[in-house]
Amino acid sequence: MEEVMEITVREEGAVAILKLKGRLDLASGTALKEQVRKLLAKNISSVHMNLSEVEFINSSGLGAMVSVMKETRLKKGRLTLSNLATYVQEIFDITQLSHIFEIFPTEQDAMSSFQALAVR
């Protein structure tokens, strides 16, 4: 069985930018939560997830994202998402999670929002 989710991480100040590739489901959701927990234990308080290469997501993957959002809030940070495929955006809409998450069209838009908050 091949690796179903690849997570690439880079850091910009206190923001970790995660690029997810593959399936976000029960097993990979658990791995994602673990990875974010390690980042938040360092100097990271906010997380951005670029979902452009997420091929599949189900309610377990959504649950992992809700968990990450709660963890970032505990660190007084934010979780932002960007580049959702139409199909993925629809799942967020159906579950009404699009009202809960900060979703941006592009990663650049999301990162600009962090910079805008920083200069206020």
Add this chain to the structure above:
Amino acid sequence: MATYKYFYSSAPEAEEQMLDDLFRVLKEHDLSEEDTNKFTLAVSEAFINALVHGNKQNSQKKIEVKLDLDEETLSAEIIDEGKEGLKQIWSRIEPPPLSESGRGIDLIRHYATTSQFTQTPSGGLKVTLSLARQVKQNISS
């Protein structure tokens, strides 16, 4: 009509095995991307329900997945070996906004054309769902 039947243990990695099998079968049948996405999500949600809530990730318990595919309809049965699964379905409440679970049944109902929840003689839950296939557009002139 093409029929496929699989049995999975209720170990956490079973979901990945099931998705690998499902994607492979759907690819063989040249489905549209939209049909693939909808059907995969609905089956996946029923499977996770069986794995986590039905069999409670007890690797001794099995999950049966049966797929029937024809030109018009994609159908699936997902059967677990849990207890009182049907009671859990009927007594479920809408999850609070920040809940990390509880959205699967709503996704099945949204994406499947039909869905039915019944109890097996041994008390497990059987989810029967179907999706009416899109008519593929013929783009040749």
